[in-house]
């Protein structure tokens with residue numbers, strides 16, 4: 193636990209100092225994964241190339257909004273990490289540059305499919321299943337039943353004791369919304385979300401925050417990617433991780449080059465590194481537990497075995513289309529109370 197905290201402090205310093213040196217960074221990256229992985233990737237890329245780069249962590253929806261807002265004069269070169277359906281949406285809005293990465297032939301089939309679906313504009317870098325986790329100590333203290341299904345989370349016993357992300361900013365939370373629609377059908381999913389809303393203490397801007405809050409006992413249950421929960425559990429927190437009984441969805445995390453990127457050659461070099469076993473190894477080295485997309489990359493030892501989880505056949509094309517994503521978010525805002 194202490195090791196993680198110390199690393200977080202170093203990561204914060206790294207990220208805060210980004211781009212403040214005398215020389216301009218040779219690449220500007222927006223990073224959608226955990227801060228610790230953002231920092232480890234920056235360090236590894238700089239060590240390999242000797243080039244100083246700027247890496248800033250943001251939630252997936254916020255990255256999409258920034259890239260959209262800067263369409264006429266992009267300040268970002270690469271979008272690395274974050275849920276793939278949001279990258280697909282950016283691709284359909286003509287905000288991304290097509291690029292054939294050096295390692296594409298070594299990619300696992302799901303990543304090759306994703307690359308083809310994106311029209312060659314986004315490459316899959318990892319996969320991970322959605323779920324939730326609860327704080328076992330708090331559950332025992334409160335003498336509450338252990339939830340095992342999505343539907344259990346609407347039990348009044350959990351009133352005010354669940355956190356989830358806000359799907360407008362968080363790719364994790366949009367994956368939750370899209371997963372529930374695919375599992376239950378749209379109207380039933382929105383009825384479920386309205387019932388769940390009565391138990392939600394707080395919608396967080398970032399998708400990993402609910403799991404971190406549950407890990408620390410600040411809330412009882414966090415909805416998030418299971419690999420995020422594994423990382424917290426490995427750090428010593430008393431989490432029980434649940435693959436919901438009805439089944440669940442998953443993400444393909446992606447990397448894309450922004451259309452009009454000023455540092456296009458460096459951007460291509462970064463994407464190649466991000467898809468190489470060496471680049472992907474920075475995930476496990478910084479305590480992350482996603483499944484890497486390169487068949488030659490080592491699987492983190494504690495990565496959830498996604499082949500053992502009951503999974504929906506996630507429809508990335510539909511839920512990554514601008515019309516569908518925007519329509520679902522509008523409906524979420526109209527029907528489900530979001531106070532932050």
Ligand code: PLP
Pocket residue numbers: 224225226250251252253273274275320357361362363364365397398399400417419420443445482
């Ligand atoms: N953290 C991890 C470990 C992830 O796998 C992802 C999704 O790719 C995110 C964060 C996404 O963050 P957010 O939900 O804040 O967009």
